[in-house]
C-alpha cells in the first residue's frame with residue numbers, strides 16, 4: 001500500500017465511524033442479530049491471497065453492523081457500561097496508528113508520559129494519595145487483582161514470607177474478608193492469587209448491599225493473629241450502595257497487619273463530586289484502589305485503573321524477572337504496575353478524555369447521571385405494578401414488576417426487543433429485577449423519559465399477555 005492508499009483507507013474508515021456515531025441515538029439499541037448469524041456472513045474460506053484493505057474494512061463494517069449493540073448511545077442502560085467521549089475515541093485512533101507498546105519506557109516514552117500524567121490526574125480526582133503508584137489494567141476486575149496481589153505481598157512480607165518467590169506452599173495463612181455483596185471479580189482475583197474463592201469470609205451486608213461495619217470489626221477481631229486482606233466496595237453493581245469506608249478503615253487500622261482494598265469500579269467516581277463525596281468518605285485511607293475509566297468516565301474500551309499506597313509492594317507483586325526488561329529506575333516502566341507485559345497504550349485515550357472533560361466536566365457527568373437515575377426511578381415508581389427496590393443514591397435503579405419474577409423477565413425482554421432502550425436483569429435479594437445503570441455521557445432527560453415510556457408500554461403489554469393467558473386458562477377449564 002502506498003502512503004496515499006493508507007490515507008484513503010483511514011479517511012474512508014473515519015467516514016464509516018462518523019456515520020455510525022451520527023446514527024447512534026436513533027439506532028435499535030440492542031443487537032438485531034446474534035453471533036451465530038453474524039458469523040455466517042463473516043465465515044468465508046480464509047482467502048489464499050490477501051484482499052484490498054479498504055474493501056475488507058467496508059465489508060466488515062457492513063457485515064457486523066446488525067450484531068453491534070448501541071452501548072455507546074444515550075439509551076443503553078445495561079451492565080455498567082459508559083459510552084466513549086469524542087476525545088477518547090479520537091485519541092484511541094491515534095493510539096492505533098502510533099501502535100506503541102506501553103510495556104517499557106524504551107518502547108514508548110510518549111506512552112509512559114501519558115500514562116504518568118493521566119494517572120496523576122486520576123489520583124487527584126479520586127482523592128487517592130498523590131504518591132501512590134498506579135497502573136492501567138484492562139479494567140477494574142484486573143485492577144482488583146493487582147491491588148490484592150500487592151496486599152498479598154505486603155501482608156506476607158511483614159511476617160517474613162516472600163510470596164512471589166516461594167508461592168503459597170507452606171506460607172503463613174492470610175485471612176480474607178469480603179462483603180457479602182462483593183463483585184464477582186473480587187472472587188476471581190482470589191482464585192488467581194491462590195487465596196481461594198471459598199476460603200474468604202463473607203461479611204454481612206445491609207439491605208442495600210453495603211458491608212456492615214460492625215460485622216467487619218467482629219471478623220477482624222476474630223482474625224487478630226493473622227494477616228488480613230479486607231476488600232471493600234464503593235458502588236454495588238446492582239444497587240449502587242457503598243460500604244461504609246470510614247468505619248471500615250478505622251477497624252482495619254486497629255488490626256496489626258491488615259490491608260484495605262477498595263473495589264470502586266464506578267462508585268469511586270463519587271469522590272469527584274462534592275455533593276456525593278460523603279459516600280466514599282474514608283476511601284482515601286485505603287491501601288489500594290481499583291476503578292474503571294471505561295465505565296463512568298466514558299473512555300472507550302478498555303481502560304481500568306489501579307493505585308497502591310505502598311509503591312514497593314505494588315512493584316514487587318508485579319515484578320517480571322527478565323534481563324532484557326531494563327528498568328531504568330527513574331523512568332516509568334508500564335510492566336511494573338499491571339499483569340500485562342506488552343499492551344496497548346491506554347494512557348493516551350485516558351489523558352484525552354480527562355483533559356477534554358476537565359474537573360467540571362467529570363463532576364457534571366457523574367452528577368448528571370445520578371440525577372437522571374433518580375428521574376427514571378421517580379417515573380417508574382408511578383407505573384402500575386412497578387416497584388423500585390433500591391435507594392437510588394447513585395446511578396443504579398432496580399425495578400420489579402407485579403412482584404413477580406416471570407413478569408419482570410417478560411418486561412425486560414419486551415423492552416430489549418423493542419429497541420428503544422436496553423437494560424438487563426439481575427437477581428436482587430432473591431428477586432428478579434430490571435437493572436438500569438445510567439452511565440453514558442450522551443443520556444439526556446428526554447432519553448430517560450423515552451426509555452421510561454418504553455418500559456411502561458412493555459409492562460402494560462406484559463400485563464395484557466398475562467391476563468389473556470389467565471382468561472384463556474379459565475375458559476379452558
Ligand SMILES: Cc1ncc(COP(=O)(O)O)c(C=O)c1O
Pocket residue numbers: 079080138139140141142183185233234235236237263264265266292304
Ligand atoms: C464493583 C465492580 N467491580 C469490578 C467490576 C469489573 O470491572 P471490569 O469488567 O471493567 O473489569 C465491575 C463491573 O461492573 C463492578 O461493578
